[in-house]
Amino acid sequence: MPLQNNRGAILFDHNHDGIDRRGFLKCMAWAGTGALCVVQGGVLKSYSLSDPSHLDKAAKGELSFVQISDSHMGFNKPANPDVVGTLKAAVQKINALTVPPEFILHTGDISHLSKSEEFDTVDQILQSASAKDLFFVPGEHDVLEDDGKQYLERYGKNTKGAGWYSFDKKGVHLIGLVNVMNLKAGGMGSLGAEQLQWLEHDVRDLSKSTPVVVFAHMPLWNIYPEWGWGTDDSAQALSYLKRFGSVTVLNGHIHQTMQKVEGNVTFHTAASTAFPQPHPGAAPSPGPMKVPAEQLRALLGVTDVNYVRKRRALAVIDSTLA
Amino acid sequence: MRKRSWILCVAASMVLALAALPTVEKSIAAGPPTVDVKIDNFSFTPATLTVKAGTQITWTNGDDIPHTVVSDAQSFKSKVLDTDEKFTFTASKPGTYSYFCSIHPKMTGKVVVE
Numbered sequence: 236m237p238l239q240n241n242r243g244a245i246l247f248d249h250n251h252d253g254i255d256r257r258g259f260l261k262c263m264a265w266a267g268t269g270a271l272c273v274v275q276g277g278v279l280k281s282y283s284l285s286d287p288s289h290l291d292k293a294a295k296g297e298l299s300f301v302q303i304s305d306s307h308m309g310f311n312k313p314a315n316p317d318v319v320g321t322l323k324a325a326v327q328k329i330n331a332l333t334v335p336p337e338f339i340l341h342t343g344d345i346s347h348l349s350k351s352e353e354f355d356t357v358d359q360i361l362q363s364a365s366a367k368d369l370f371f372v373p374g375e376h377d378v379l380e381d382d383g384k385q386y387l388e389r390y391g392k393n394t395k396g397a398g399w400y401s402f403d404k405k406g407v408h409l410i411g412l413v414n415v416m417n418l419k420a421g422g423m424g425s426l427g428a429e430q431l432q433w434l435e436h437d438v439r440d441l442s443k444s445t446p447v448v449v450f451a452h453m454p455l456w457n458i459y460p461e462w463g464w465g466t467d468d469s470a471q472a473l474s475y476l477k478r479f480g481s482v483t484v485l486n487g488h489i490h491q492t493m494q495k496v497e498g499n500v501t502f503h504t505a506a507s508t509a510f511p512q513p514h515p516g517a518a519p520s521p522g523p524m525k526v527p528a529e530q531l532r533a534l535l536g537v538t539d540v541n542y543v544r545k546r547r548a549l550a551v552i553d554s555t556l557a
Numbered sequence: 558m559r560k561r562s563w564i565l566c567v568a569a570s571m572v573l574a575l576a577a578l579p580t581v582e583k584s585i586a587a588g589p590p591t592v593d594v595k596i597d598n599f600s601f602t603p604a605t606l607t608v609k610a611g612t613q614i615t616w617t618n619g620d621d622i623p624h625t626v627v628s629d630a631q632s633f634k635s636k637v638l639d640t641d642e643k644f645t646f647t648a649s650k651p652g653t654y655s656y657f658c659s660i661h662p663k664m665t666g667k668v669v670v671e
Contacts, residue, residue: 312621312640348623348639375660379623379637420629420657420665462599463663520598523621 298405301329301336301366302450302538304487305507307376308357309347314510314523318347321535322360325508330365337404339366342487342505343374343415343452345390349381354389373398374452374488375415383416399430401437408441410434412451414466424453424466424488431468435475443478450485456495456502459515464489473500485538489521492538505538589613589647594666596624596638596658601666608648610670615645624664628656 306322315321329336339361346353354377361369371390378386383397394400397413412434414424426434438447449455455472457465466472476482482500490512495502510523511534518524526534590612595602597619608614616626618638626635626644632654635644648654648670658664 314621348637376623379660418659418662420655420662422662461663463661520600520620522599 298407299332299334299336300338300340300404301332302340302342302485302487302503302505303329303508304342304452304505304538305344305374305490305509306341306357307344307347307507307509308353309350310509310523312510312523314525315531315535318509319356319360321532322357322508323363324532325535326360326364330363332365335365337366338368338370339364340409340411340450340485341369341371342450342485343372344376344487344507344509345371345374346377347509349377349379349385351385354385358389370402370409370411370450371398372411372450372452373413373415375418378415383413395433396429399433407446407448408438409448409450410437412449412455412472414451414453414455414469419467422467423457423460423463424451424455424469426451426466426468426472431471431475434472438475438479441479444480446481446483447476447479448483448485449476452486453488454486454502454504455484456497458489458493458504462515462521464515464521476500489515490524491534503538506535508535511535591615593617595619596626596664599624599658599661599664601626601656601664604665605667605669607669607671610649610651611647612670613645613647614668615643617641617643623660624658625660626656626666627659628654630654 303322303325306325307318308322310318329339341357341361345357373383373386373390377383378397383391387394387398391398394411397416399411399413401408401410403409412426412430414426416425417427418425441447449472451466453466454464455466455469457469459465473482473484477499480499484500484502486502486504487507489504490507490510491504491514492506493502493504511526511531512521513524524534590609592606592608592612592614594606594614594616596616599620599622601616606614616635616638618624618640621640623637623639625637626633626646628634633646633656637660638644648668651670654668654670656666656668
């Protein structure tokens with residue numbers, strides 16, 4: 236359980252019971268809390284974004300980037316009739332950052348119904364972002380009708396298979412995975428044998444001190460299998476990353492922020508820029524959560540990731556749109 | 558006398574009308590039998606459906622999120638159903654058809670055709 240002090244900082248010390256602990260420490264920063272997390276020597280510190288004095292103390296890294304997710308362009312139901320407005324608000328938030336991010340990661344569900352005009356709208360809005368480099372992975376809503384063909388044509392240049400790829404930025408190795416294709420009845424997200432093989436090969440020659448960031452749409456940890464919030468073969472993928480000292484996994488899909496530390500791996504899910512979803516099991520289904528209009532923007536967000544090279548730590552800021 | 562025959566006449570026509578009713582019903586039911594499956598809260602209701610061969614099954618998506626209806630063996634496959642959209646499949650061959658939502662694969666259902 237998170238220990239939270241009265242200033243909104245959440246402090247985890249997962250060394251207190253041994254670094255070889257097989258279990259995990261779970262941190263759940265629900266959407267709306269807005270947090271900057273700094274992982275340092277096994278200690279994860281999370282600062283509230285709503286308190287600028289906390290942000291001032293945040294680590295300044297050599298690489299910072301922003302994660303946005305689940306813009307669901309085209310969604311127009313009561314949970315958020317203005318997904319254009321909330322995505323624009325996310326971009327304004329990005330553009331207001333004192334240190335401009337190196338690039339933006341979008342962790343999928345760019346569109347709601349895989350329509351070309353939905354993708355067009357998102358592309359247009361993101362053009363006004365301060366960061367010009369954009370990286371995507373598809374969500375299940377982006378590959379609805381054509382086995383992801385349109386997604387690949389738009390966002391999949393220089394990618395493999397259904398759109399997976401890796402790249403390096405300032406010493407950090409980033410890997411975009413696709414876990415929304417060929418889903419099996421009764422299952423969750425799926426990476427598939429071909430992609431797993433590629434991943435194993437992709438990280439094989441990296442030094443174990445290379446910080447690794449993996450991003451995919453559906454969570455690569457089992458958050459709530461009853462709602463399909465996980466990936467069937469994620470354990471296999473994570474087994475290839477065991478030898479690395481610092482691994483961060485960024486996902487979307489569940490429309491709320493959550494964090495977990497397990498050994499050398501820190502997992503984060505980002506809020507949606509479109510609409511919030513209920514906490515696991517807190518509703519009959521994971522459908523869109525209708526909240527009073529004045530609360531909506533506090534539940535939508537942007538994640539800012541700050542990498543500090545010397546300390547081999549990643550700081551993750553979960554910012555709300557409020 | 559006159560009054561009685563009038564009553565008889567009315568009674569007779571009522572009997573005739575009643576007798577005609579089943580015929581009317583039959584003509585309505587002349588098309589294939591139909592059954593509805595609701596998609597609500599990320600689940601199919603009823604989850605298991607047993608129908609006679611030739612039954613027309615219609616799924617209607619009541620969620621704010623799109624779903625699909627896809628048989629595991631690809632015997633039927635809907636397009637993506639947005640809110641309130643429907644998909645109809647006529648179950649002609651007897652057998653058991655397991656199906657799921659290809660977007661949310663935890664959503665599963667079964668049609669048994671007798």
